[in-house]
Amino acid sequence: MTMTMGDRLRELRLRKNLSQEEVARQIGITRSAYSHYEINNRQPVYDTLIKLSSYFDVSLDYIIGGDTDKTLSGINSDTVEIFRLLSNMDQDKRKQSIHKMIDVIRQSE
Known part of the structure; x- marks a missing residue:
């Protein structure tokens, strides 16, 4: 059904x-x-x-009622929140934030 x-x-x-x-x-x-x-x-x-x-x-x-996969195509809520926050920033702040995220990721590797 x-x-x-x-x-x-x-x-x-x-x-x-x-x-x-x-x-x-x-x-x-x-x-x-x-x-x-x-x-x-x-x-x-x-x-x-x-x-x-x-x-x-x-x-x-x-x-x-289409796809039975409930997820947002593999995108979790944290990722959606990051996109939302970044999209509300001006271009300079967005670039700074992305660079900071990259730095954090590199430090954790």
């Missing part, structure tokens, strides 16, 4: 022992809207899908 998007959202939420209210609050929607996603009465808009994917640390493809 194929899992629907609602089934997958419910499974992800229950695995983290979260209420619908908690998930909804974290991604900035109402509990009612989130509830409709889980029971397949509504489909989330693209921005909400991205927030759900990030919040549950799974691929968009997994949420919408």
